[in-house]
Amino acid sequence: MITANFEFEGTPHITVTCHNDLVITGTPERRVRVDIDDDSADESPASRVDRRNDHIDVTALDDCIITCPAESVLHIEHVSGDLRITQLSGPLTIRTVNGDAVLHELGALQLDTVQGDLxxxxxxxxxxxxxxxGDVKLKRLTGNVNLARVAGDLLAHSLDGSANFGSVGGDVLLELVFQPGQTYxxxxxxxxxxxVAGGGATLALNCRGDLRTRLPLTSWVGDERSGTGVVGDGSAQVTLSAKGDLLVLPAQPSRFDPGAFSDQVESMIDAAMSQFEAQMSRVQQSLEARWGQTAQAERAAERARRSAERTKRRAERAAGTWTAAFTPPFRPPAPTAEPVSDEERLLVLKMVQDGKLSVDEAAKLLAAMEG
Incomplete structure (x- = not known):
């Protein structure tokens, strides 16, 4: 484990290359903390954390967690695994992410490539x-959005600025309040x-499948495949082109209302997952200390994490929400191992019930935990 702490008076400029999962969280504190799960300090190459004035360079060969002032300037050069960034107000530049990216509560963003979901x-x-x-979900964006290419599906709503979605390989679902003078x-x-949740726009629609509109248009010129129309005052400009079907209709909260309660549901799920991850970190440390077989303990804990992730995704689908898949990264180990608890025993029994451990493996594990 590598840990580095730096106090700052000015604005930190942080550059990161991470060869596994990366988590960055902004805080009100004037401190940058870097935790890297790396045991190769005596080998070459090794992870590094270097500071030069207000600049910090981080090279992590394994999972990495960074907390920093919210206004920090971040440059993410490469992430081999998944990326999660939250609560940052400073500019953020991301070059490549090989896994999924979850980016919540940010400032301006420049992103080159995500190989997974966003x-x-x-x-x-x-x-x-x-x-x-992969797939893309965009929500509550106040500035202009320019997205050149998406291989999967796109879901976007609550966009205050103009939006340009150049090429989407799958389906597109948009829920918009048209803003005067903006283009979509x-x-x-x-x-x-x-x-359409409100506002007025001039629509230019084209598709190869069926074209249907259920809006009260003040004018319409076209046929079953293409046409132009005006809704409301026509002050925004909307241009949509699909190789499949194209449907335009008023927003129906009873059928699809992403803003009604999905924020609350997602927050509840995130809070529950954070609590579970912290609990699993303590359990894993305890198992390693008592069992003495780190690799087996890690596999057992990882199976439990994967099961929790599947449960989370089922809950999100049931609630009508969607988030990019994200494997929880490591957490810095607790300073000391906690005593064996009923919670740990129940976790082992639950893994047997779910088929993640055999009866013999569970018996050995429980015996080791009992000392």
Whole structure:
């Protein structure tokens, strides 16, 4: 384990390369803390944390957790695993993420490539994204959005600025309140569904499948595949093109209302997962200390984490929410191992019940835990 702490008076500029999972959280404190789960300090190459004035360079060969002042300037060069960033107001630049990216409550964002899924929520500045090879969810963005390429599906709602979605390989679902003078464009290989929650716009629609609109248009010129129309005062500009079907209709809270309660549900799920991850860190440390077989303890704990992730995704689907898949990274170990608890024993029995451990493995584990 590598841990580094730095006090700051000015604005930190942090550059990170991480060869596994990376978590960055902004805080009100004037301190940067870096935790790297790396046991190769005596080998070469090793993880490094270097400071030069207000600049910090981090190279992590394994999982990494960083807490920093919220206004920090972040440059993420490469992440081999998953990325989670929350509560940052300073500019953020991300080059490549090989896994999934979860980015919540940010400032301006420049992102080059995400190989997995992307969840972006609560950005307060302009957003520019080049390529996402999975699915994308965008929510509560105040600036302009430019997304060049998405290989999967796109879900976007609560966008205050203009939005340009250049090429979407799957389906598109948009829920918008049209803002005067703003432009919205999307091109999809699949279907496009636009739900209008308010405002007026001039619509230019084109598709190869069926074109249907259920809005009270003041004018319409077109046929069953393409056309132009005006809703309300027509002050925004909307251009949509789909190789599949295209549907435009009023937003229906009873069918799809992402803002009604999904924020609350997602917050509850995130809080529960954070509590579970902290609990699993303590359990894993206890198992390692008593069992003496680190690899087996890690596998047992990882199976439990994966099970919790599946439960989380089922809960999100049932609640009508969607988040990019994200494997919880490591947590810094507790200073001392805690006593064996009933919670640990129940966890082992639950893994047997779920088929994650055999009866013999469970018996050995329980015997080791009892000393």
């Amino acid at each position: 969840s972006l929520r609560g950005a307060q500045g302009d957003v520019r994204i080049e390529t996402v090879r 464009t999307a091109t999809a290989n699949g279907d496009i569904e636009l739900r």
